Amino acid sequence: MHNRKIALGAFAAMSLAAASSAHAAAFTDEAAWRAAVGNVYALETWDTGTTPVFSDVGAVANLGIRFLPFDDGTLPTVQPYQFTGGVPRSGPNNLLNDRDYSLPARGPINVVPLSGADFLFGLGMWNVGGDDQLSLTFYDGGGAVIETVTSAISSGFFGIVNSSGAVRAQVNFVEGNGYAPTDDWQTAARGTFDPGPGIPEPATWAMMIIGFGAAGSMIRRRKAVVA
Numbered sequence: 001m002h003n004r005k006i007a008l009g010a011f012a013a014m015s016l017a018a019a020s021s022a023h024a025a026a027f028t029d030e031a032a033w034r035a036a037v038g039n040v041y042a043l044e045t046w047d048t049g050t051t052p053v054f055s056d057v058g059a060v061a062n063l064g065i066r067f068l069p070f071d072d073g074t075l076p077t078v079q080p081y082q083f084t085g086g087v088p089r090s091g092p093n094n095l096l097n098d099r100d101y102s103l104p105a106r107g108p109i110n111v112v113p114l115s116g117a118d119f120l121f122g123l124g125m126w127n128v129g130g131d132d133q134l135s136l137t138f139y140d141g142g143g144a145v146i147e148t149v150t151s152a153i154s155s156g157f158f159g160i161v162n163s164s165g166a167v168r169a170q171v172n173f174v175e176g177n178g179y180a181p182t183d184d185w186q187t188a189a190r191g192t193f194d195p196g197p198g199i200p201e202p203a204t205w206a207m208m209i210i211g212f213g214a215a216g217s218m219i220r221r222r223k224a225v226v227a
C-alpha cells in the first residue's frame, strides 16, 4: 500500500514536470530566471547615468531592446524612485510606464529586439511599486501570443522565459493604479536559444523524485527495524 502511494506520487510529479518544463515558465526567483536563460543576459539598473533622470527611454543598447511609444507618442521614463511612488531596488532610479501623474496612466510597455536578427527569449524585472501586479506576454512575428504569464505577487522579481523567442514583448500592469515603477530590467535577446546546463530535464526531475522516494522508504524501513 505504502509503495503504491509513493509510485503514484512520483508519477504525478513526473507528469507535472513534463507538462511545465517543455519550453516556458514564469519566474519569481531572479537566480532561477538567470539560470533558465543560461546565465547569458543583460542587466539595466537605470542608475548608471547613461539615461538621464526624467528622460524618455527608446533604444537601450545594453539590453538589446527598444521601447515602443505609447499611443500618445510618449515613452517610459527614468525617474527617481521617490517620484514614482516606488521603493528602491537598486540605486536611486527606476523605470516608470509614464511621464507624469497629472495625465492618465499610459498602460502597457511594449519592447522589441534592437536587431532584426535577434529574438527575445527571456525578460525579467523587479516590480517596485507595491500594488500593480505584472503580466508578461511574448508575441511572434504574426502578432500571435506565444505565451502570457501573470504574477501572483505585487512586489518583487517577475520574469518569463520561452525558447520560441519573441519579436515583441509586452509588460502590462494589472490590479493596481496602472502606474508601475520597475527596476533591474534583464533580457536574453539573441539569435538562438541556448539554455544553460543548470536546468534539469523532465527525465532528470523524475529520477530525482524517484530517488527521494526510495531514500524516504529506506529511512522508514530502517526506523521500522530499530523499533
Ligand SMILES: [Ca+2]
Binding pocket: 045, 046, 047, 089, 090, 091, 092, 093, 094, 183, 184
Ligand atoms: Ca535602479
Ligand SMILES: [Ca+2]
Binding pocket: 098, 099, 100, 101, 102, 103, 104, 105, 106
Ligand atoms: Ca500620466
Ligand SMILES: [Ca+2]
Binding pocket: 129, 130, 131, 132, 176, 177, 178, 179, 180, 181
Ligand atoms: Ca502602481
